Amino acid sequence: MAKRIEASNVTAYYGAFKAIENINLTVEPKTVTALIGPSGCGKSTFLRSINRMHEVLPGARVEGSLTIDDQDIYDRDVDVTAVRRMIGMVFQRPNPFPTMSIYENVVAGLRLNGVRKKSILDEAAEKALRSANLWDEVKDRLGKPGAGLSGGQQQRLCIARTIAVEPQVVLMDEPCSALDPISTLAIEDLIFQLKDKFTIIIVTHNMQQAARVSDRTAFFSIDKTGEPGRLIEYDSTQKIFSNPSQKKTEDYITGRFG
């Protein structure tokens, strides 16, 4: 239930603007990888190119190769929806479907895959909500709107929705930036548990968070605005935060810039 991701020479554009350039990095199965770096350095762009959400924007495109267990996800014959089912995504702001109940939100992905049987849906919903540490809080109000939950609960609902389809990889784009510290902690605990089953890549602005939850950390940066973002250093989290080999990394994590 977890696969290796390999990016080689990934370059992504928004129209004529080159947002990231020549990113090379390998993510091992069942690990948590944190992407850190100053705003605009392309870490979210890179994350979104892993499940081909980058190309949703008009004019956006990706060059280079991205493979998941040696299968090129940008291959011409690959069904983009299959890629996104295999590589789930949690967004910066909680985005449950506003017209759907908690239950319907969780099973939305399964329904899209054509699952109709009530018993299967019920089972999957409970499993996903339990995995997302949300079951006890919502089990008595599954029919209520998902948007009625608190921000932290909504984000866990979105995580439940993502893992309900049992992806191989879960991408998280600053999942805690809209949450208070307690909800953040709940999500971090959850990430730690989910690592048993999924490969997780998380973009975060919070370096403590990166240090707490990740096994490996990738530091992205830009020289100046308008330049493409580059991968500066990619190593074990411990190494990055205690003894980075690049000066830029050290400057960033010690707060000298960014």
Add this chain to the structure above:
Amino acid sequence: MGETPHRSADAGTGGTRVTQSHEWPAGASARVAEAPVSTRTPGGSGLGGGGALPRARKFGAERAFRGLSMAAGAAVLVIIAAIAIFLIAKAVPALRADTENFWTYEGWSPNETEPKFGIGTLAFGTVLSSALALLIAVPVALGIALYLSHYAPRRVGTALGFLIDLLAAVPSVVFGLWGRDVFINPVRDFSVWLNTYFGWLPIFGGDGPFGRSILLGALVLAIMVLPIITSLSREVFLQTPTANEEAALALGATRWEMIRTAVLPYGRPGIIAAVMLGLGRALGETIALAMTLGITFGISFNLIQNGGNTIAANIANAFGEANETGRGALIASGLVLFAITLIVNITARAIIYRRREFTESAA
């Protein structure tokens, strides 16, 4: 869980293990910490005011505007009440003079010495032609709106949207003339075809003549309400939060599945409102139907034979030669149309209200 970093750049979401290192570089955080102290100048009299609190103003722009908007709101009520009183005052004498049952009599001869008129057939024709028009227009309009908002390249979408809006500006008499003189020919051929192959269905039965039928009227109406429904639902679809669309796509939805999961449910109240506005126009449409319908009195579900009539079309056709009682009778029919529209709108509100728990949190 890795090692705690030297220092947090944004400790806001840090939570439990915030540790600060000893050597603070002259970074941003240090300056932020002392910022509040330096900006708060004691005793200053800026916009915040330094002296005693002034008294609230009794008269001012705030109050004046409040009064103005309240007067505008009240004016609506007064106008509606005045119209209602006038209409009822005119209608009641005519209704008293009616020698037949106003609800069930199939005919309209209010100008005789013994006035006979009934609203039943007209109300039936109004509802039937409008319902049929919506049945035809809504799927097409939603299709166009979705194409414009989610499929077409932005330029094409804008240009087409503009054309659609232009269609709404065509006067209804033009539609009526076009329907009566041009569009009637293909519709007649189509009616004959329907009659030949589907004549066993009562709605397509009859022996002719065909053409100036409910079908023609409804088709013309459908074209007329299309732009309203299209442009309103297009606006609604465009307002779907990107976050929800991306959530659906990230779950592996195709574009159509994304529309079904995120766009249509979100736009539901807006779609209902758009359809109701279209229905309002269809129910009240006068001249186009007066020109395209066969103008008969009788309740029939047959869609393709010459015939059909509506309340508004009847008013347009009969007002010219109406006497005092005749005008009263037409005004009474107008009140019935008003009531039908009201019922339709209340129903629509009820549908939206029933799901408010979900739609309110959507806003």
